[in-house]
Amino acid sequence: MKILPPKIWRNKETQYSLTATQCQSCGAYTFPPRHVCNKCGSFKVTKKKLSGKGTLITFTYTHQVRTGFERDAPIYFGLIRLDEGIEIVAPLVDVDEEPKEGARVEAVFRKLRVDSHNGLIEYGTKFRLIDNEQRN
């Protein structure tokens, strides 16, 4: 059993609304959110919902995946610079043609995996291409 309701529940802001923390001292974002800034160490942080809009820096096409993700294979994973300036890695979905570096992307709410033992489904954030123009 890999998917447990308490774990999904406490991650709801991270996975369902792409929430980070922003440092009140230095302004840096931390994602996944923590009660401390990973740049300056300040504990004065506030939660901030990220825009979910960004630019694709680069991507990989992963053929060798993990147990529970076989049905999605091969999977595109993108390195994305969100408009807030932070970089995150995320699966890319609805990809009809090979992504281009510099393409605009946006977050979407999608199924992540299904627990084969108890049937629970875990949902979370993936990204899709808004346009697929090379910009660099």
Add this chain to the structure above:
Amino acid sequence: MSEVFVTGASILKVDRYYENNIIDLAIGAISGLAEEISIVHPDILILANAYSESTTEQVLLSEKIASSLGLRVPAIRTEQGDASGGSAIFTAYSFLKSGIAKSVLIVGAEKLSDFPTNHLNDILAENLDEEYSYRIGMTQSSYAALQMKLYMKTYGVGYDYFAEWPYQMHKNASENHYAYLKFQVDKDTIMKSQIISDPIRLFDTAARADGAAAILLTNGELARKFSESKVKVENVYGSSFGYSMRELVAVREAWLPWRDFKPNFIEIHDSYSVIAAMILDEIGFERGKSLYNIADSQVNLSGGLKARGYPGGATGVYQLAEAYMQLTGTFKGKRAKNAERGAVVSTDDLGKVAYTIGLSR
């Protein structure tokens, strides 16, 4: 402050040991130090292991190993992913330097070959943050692939640049008695091998397998009981940093104190060809060119994770044992020229954590 010496080292061939469990492997490695530990009773046992909860459904392994040996001493386990070996050495060095212990037995042990690839990918993904990266299905090789693409763009190198690494590692491992993949490969085979996560191919990844290695570290007084030509641990440094796609800050910081050490040979944690390049870039090789002429650099004479094999959290203990054997002229493989000083860089597989160890004789 006490000085610290490597008094003995023992390693098992990295391999698939379907007939043996993790305690069998640990004891197998320690048995190679039977003479040493009969003379020097270890004050502390440290187990370096990263994945036992998931791979063997076991905790409290250090106690189980100690009690199997009849050692009624403090027995602890260090876990820092693949850098567990480096952290065990750091811990042992600290105990000896402070005088808390006069002798410490380090054993690194890991079982990775019992599982199909996808399941092992899932276990190794426990290195990722739990809330987000693990849950979205990321793999370690996906991260390394993104790092590799950024590296290629930054330095204007193609895939052939990275093929230099597995080519040389297999060449080195072909002479190593303890290597898992004891054969040479040509560059064409490397460049046409299976794609794992584009642009990472099979030959860019570490050869996951089982293994165990043991080291006896002692203070100077006990080291003199064995030999006058001692191998001294000059120091151990460590650093931690978060994920960084473009640089390995922890490696850079842990290497900084060794700037003037000038080791004759180095063992690094080459979990992926790109990680090998990034580590070498951080420890003073020319950035973006570190994999060229690697044959002349005396790096990973063992064949590295790529070909000696990758025994998870035990890897750092293997690296130190191999460095000790180079300095004592007992390594059953490619020997370092002018082996007076050696260094080990022990990291997790994406370089978030680093330990650096300097040895001299």
